[in-house]
Amino acid sequence: MTDRPVLHAASGMVRDTAGGPAAMPALAIRGLTRRLGRKTVLDHVDLDVAPGEFLALLGPSGCGKTTLLRLIAGLDGADDGRIRIAGRPVDHDGRMLVPAEARGVGMVFQSYALWPQMTVAENVAFALKRARRGPAETAARVTAALDTVGLAEHADTMPDRLSGGQRQRVALARVLAAAPALVLMDEPLANLDPHLRRGIGDEIRRLHDATGAATVYVTHDQTEAMTLADRIAVMDQGRIAQVAAPAELYDQPADTATARFVGQGAMVSAMVLRGETAGRVPVRIGGGDAVIRAAPGTLAGPAHVVLRPEALVPAPAGTTGSLPAFVSRRTFEGGGHLLRLAAPWAGEPLLMRTGRHAPDTGETIGVLVRDGWVLPRA
Numbered sequence: 001m002t003d004r005p006v007l008h009a010a011s012g013m014v015r016d017t018a019g020g021p022a023a024m025p026a027l028a029i030r031g032l033t034r035r036l037g038r039k040t041v042l043d044h045v046d047l048d049v050a051p052g053e054f055l056a057l058l059g060p061s062g063c064g065k066t067t068l069l070r071l072i073a074g075l076d077g078a079d080d081g082r083i084r085i086a087g088r089p090v091d092h093d094g095r096m097l098v099p100a101e102a103r104g105v106g107m108v109f110q111s112y113a114l115w116p117q118m119t120v121a122e123n124v125a126f127a128l129k130r131a132r133r134g135p136a137e138t139a140a141r142v143t144a145a146l147d148t149v150g151l152a153e154h155a156d157t158m159p160d161r162l163s164g165g166q167r168q169r170v171a172l173a174r175v176l177a178a179a180p181a182l183v184l185m186d187e188p189l190a191n192l193d194p195h196l197r198r199g200i201g202d203e204i205r206r207l208h209d210a211t212g213a214a215t216v217y218v219t220h221d222q223t224e225a226m227t228l229a230d231r232i233a234v235m236d237q238g239r240i241a242q243v244a245a246p247a248e249l250y251d252q253p254a255d256t257a258t259a260r261f262v263g264q265g266a267m268v269s270a271m272v273l274r275g276e277t278a279g280r281v282p283v284r285i286g287g288g289d290a291v292i293r294a295a296p297g298t299l300a301g302p303a304h305v306v307l308r309p310e311a312l313v314p315a316p317a318g319t320t321g322s323l324p325a326f327v328s329r330r331t332f333e334g335g336g337h338l339l340r341l342a343a344p345w346a347g348e349p350l351l352m353r354t355g356r357h358a359p360d361t362g363e364t365i366g367v368l369v370r371d372g373w374v375l376p377r378a
């Protein structure tokens with residue numbers, strides 16, 4: 001057992017571990033709506049972030065991620081709905097109650113947002129001085145923060161002398177030194193070289209774990225969200241489509257948009273033959289029968305099924321229920337191959353993972369469905 005509050009994955013609301021009254025979330029959003037021009041950019045967004053949680057906001061370009069982050073930070077106000085930070089109402093039914101600088105929120109941007117005329121140490125100290133911290137405390141915090149991100153020897157360097165990765169570390173040190181209870185990050189790895197991204201990403205997660213602050217991390221990169229976050233909120237056209245832990249999102253997407261945005265695979269038409277029992281249903285896909293996963297209450301009838309690359313296995317010749325598939329492409333992936341398969345029964349290209357010895361492009365093979373997920377909302 002843990003004392004940490006847990007989040008009810010489907011709703012995104014905080015419950016405590018005993019199922020009792022909710023612990024106070026670091027961030028609570030209800031019915032948040034923002035219209036820009038004639039467009040509803042955020043449409044009744046509900047979201048909770050638990051103290052110490054790392055939540056990724058994931059979605060395609062233009063779905064409203066940055067707008068939501070700006071509202072939380074206080075850089076913009078909502079048209080409707082409510083935001084509470086650590087229980088304190090900051091934006092309430094169209095009124096900004098607390099300005100950005102008084103929200104106790106730290107921000108890390110894609111563009112680093114450092115003051116070019118200040119040294120690294122001055123950049124890190126800036127917010128502390130504005131918060132009227134004493135000189136001794138400010139100096140100690142700046143030194144500790146720069147030490148933590150490995151930039152102690154660059155305290156007197158100007159930002160334009162630093163690499164992109166080092167600049168983003170300064171931005172992280174600035175947040176560390178201010179020690180806010182809530183950290184907002186807007187695509188902090190987007191401007192970095194691919195080889196740096198993993199390292200800085202790991203560092204962001206390490207610092208998050210060390211400080212205990214809650215983090216909301218905006219990205220359109222599913223791998224980043226999967227590797228860094230405790231939970232992922234998938235956004236689609238101004239709405240939260242699903243909030244869940246990475247593995248749950250991959251295994252049990254709520255709808256087609258989420259299934260396509262997170263992970264690879266195909267959406268295939270199927271017939272559910274009998275209602276759900278113990279999380280499974282018998283289905284007919286193509287001419288073959290399989291038993292796959294389904295949400296509680298799934299009924300018999302036509303359905304859409306998600307088949308991830310792990311869901312298909314090659315069928316030895318003559319296996320009952322084997323379905324024909326044509327290998328249209330074979331890609332070497334280090335440990336094995338990823339096959340792209342064309343099959344009349346599937347309606348769209350399928351993917352299948354194999355070992356080192358894989359059928360060649362142009363071969364027709366037999367496959368079995370050994371796993372899958374019935375989409376609750378097609």
Ligand SMILES: Nc1ncnc2c1ncn2[C@@H]1O[C@H](COP(=O)(O)OP(=O)(O)OP(=O)(O)O)[C@@H](O)[C@H]1O
Pocket residue numbers: 036037039041059060061062063064065066067068220
């Ligand atoms: N000032 C504005 N007036 C009208 N529409 C706007 C304005 N600012 C943003 N939008 C629209 O709001 C939508 C959401 O924008 P937002 O920047 O929040 O998306 P995003 O998910 O962060 O995208 P990206 O990943 O590309 O940054 C977009 O369709 C955008 O065109």
